[in-house]
Amino acid sequence: MLKKFVSSVLAVLLLAGCAGGKKADADAETNESAAADIAAEIVNELNMSDSLSAMKDRAVYGAFLGMVYDNEDDLAVVPDCAAYRGSDNSSDTVAVFRTTDAGAVKDKITSYLADQKANSSMYNPDELFKISNAVVETSAAGDLVILVICEEIEPARAAVNKALGK
Amino acid sequence: MKKIWIVTAAALMLWGCAEPPVQAEEETEAQTETAETEVYEPVYACRTINYYDYEKPVPESEPIEDVYFTDVLMGGDSRMGSLYLYSDLGAKGAEIHYVTSLSLWRIYDAYMATADAPLYDLMISTTRHNIYLLIGINEIRGADFEAWKSELSSIVQELKQAKPDGNIYLILAYHPRYLSDITDEQLAARVEEENQKMREIAKENSIYFIDPDEALDDETGVLREDLTWDGLHLNTEGSQLFADYIASHVVREERYVKEICE
Numbered sequence: 001m002l003k004k005f006v007s008s009v010l011a012v013l014l015l016a017g018c019a020g021g022k023k024a025d026a027d028a029e030t031n032e033s034a035a036a037d038i039a040a041e042i043v044n045e046l047n048m049s050d051s052l053s054a055m056k057d058r059a060v061y062g063a064f065l066g067m068v069y070d071n072e073d074d075l076a077v078v079p080d081c082a083a084y085r086g087s088d089n090s091s092d093t094v095a096v097f098r099t100t101d102a103g104a105v106k107d108k109i110t111s112y113l114a115d116q117k118a119n120s121s122m123y124n125p126d127e128l129f130k131i132s133n134a135v136v137e138t139s140a141a142g143d144l145v146i147l148v149i150c151e152e153i154e155p156a157r158a159a160v161n162k163a164l165g166k
Numbered sequence: 167m168k169k170i171w172i173v174t175a176a177a178l179m180l181w182g183c184a185e186p187p188v189q190a191e192e193e194t195e196a197q198t199e200t201a202e203t204e205v206y207e208p209v210y211a212c213r214t215i216n217y218y219d220y221e222k223p224v225p226e227s228e229p230i231e232d233v234y235f236t237d238v239l240m241g242g243d244s245r246m247g248s249l250y251l252y253s254d255l256g257a258k259g260a261e262i263h264y265v266t267s268l269s270l271w272r273i274y275d276a277y278m279a280t281a282d283a284p285l286y287d288l289m290i291s292t293t294r295h296n297i298y299l300l301i302g303i304n305e306i307r308g309a310d311f312e313a314w315k316s317e318l319s320s321i322v323q324e325l326k327q328a329k330p331d332g333n334i335y336l337i338l339a340y341h342p343r344y345l346s347d348i349t350d351e352q353l354a355a356r357v358e359e360e361n362q363k364m365r366e367i368a369k370e371n372s373i374y375f376i377d378p379d380e381a382l383d384d385e386t387g388v389l390r391e392d393l394t395w396d397g398l399h400l401n402t403e404g405s406q407l408f409a410d411y412i413a414s415h416v417v418r419e420e421r422y423v424k425e426i427c428e
Contacts, residue, residue: 066310
């Protein structure tokens with residue numbers, strides 16, 4: 001009886017360990033992907049491949065973060081990032097930032113969104129709703145920040161959470 | 167017998183001494199002939215010096231001929247749109263591209279209202295020799311100008327590499343009367359900061375910059391009220407005044423580049 005009990009407990013513990021390990025592996029797999037791959041995945045998920053194209057690396061650092069892409073200090077905070085934007089005047093955006101300081105990146109994104117709102121109110125008021133409801137999420141490990149601005153807010157949130165393994 | 171040998175030796179010696187003068191004369195004659203046929207031209211070392219002061223805005227000069235604008239490409243944000251819509255530069259032949267809300271960061275991917283291509287591609291691929299760029303007002307509220315300067319400097323260098331015989335004119339931001347979501351004091355400070363970065367880029371890269379504040383401002387140093395629709399964008403009169411200013415601030419290189427021979 002005792003032997004059966006101990007065997008059962010051991011089996012349960014082993015299964016729990018495997019499940020936790022798989023989740024950790026999933027997190028690790030997501031977090032190790034290049035920012036460009038994660039961004040591309042979200043663009044595909046939202047069916048925006050036809051309307052968005054990848055921005056130049058150095059433009060991503062400057063546009064969203066006010067950073068210089070080949071500055072060592074800036075690269076230490078954001079070693080990898082990628083973004084997609086449309087060629088038209090829309091504000092549609094998918095941007096992924098791998099970072100050692102998620103708080104600082106989120107602050108920069110907040111400033112960026114404020115700027116976009118100010119410009120949109122002058123030139124393109126139809127975009128205000130999207131910008132005001134931008135999806136900004138951080139990974140559980142705090143090493144990834146993702147920004148999505150698009151019409152379909154809930155699908156955007158789902159795609160971002162999937163990319164973050166949430 | 168002995169006397170005969172001595173006399174003979176003396177005679178031979180005298181004869182031997184006589185020959186060289188003949189040869190020396192021949193050589194002298196040859197040298198003279200050479201001297202008469204060779205003419206030694208003085209050699210000059212020439213170099214080109216550029217006296218233009220890149221630290222200063224393009225000075226005023228007599229208005230350029232209209233044909234100049236057939237060799238001009240202008241690009242920028244909505245302020246350039248005013249020149250496109252209301253000035254005579256297009257009619258004179260200038261190729262003008264703009265899109266509202268254009269920022270420096272979008273110069274690579276945002277298509278112009280006037281062309282199905284981003285401004286960067288249009289500038290790099292143009293066959294026109296004179297490029298004017300008016301950009302920066304959409305970043306005036308929040309941009310980090312160090313990063314902005316670094317990016318614009320990279321663009322300028324790439325343009326210079328693509329067009330070694332071309333001329334690049336940065337157009338400084340004229341001071342708007344007001345802008346939404348920023349106080350007048352902040353706006354003035356930000357415009358001045360951005361303009362200072364452009365002056366630095368012009369000096370560091372030996373390109374030209376023009377300062378439209380000289381033509382467009384009132385006595386308080388902001389855009390004249392009668393020249394604008396909304397405090398920022400030029401109306402018809404303002405746009406033509408701006409265009410006239412551009413036409414009277416063109417660098418004639420022959421006035422600054424001289425060849426010095428020494």
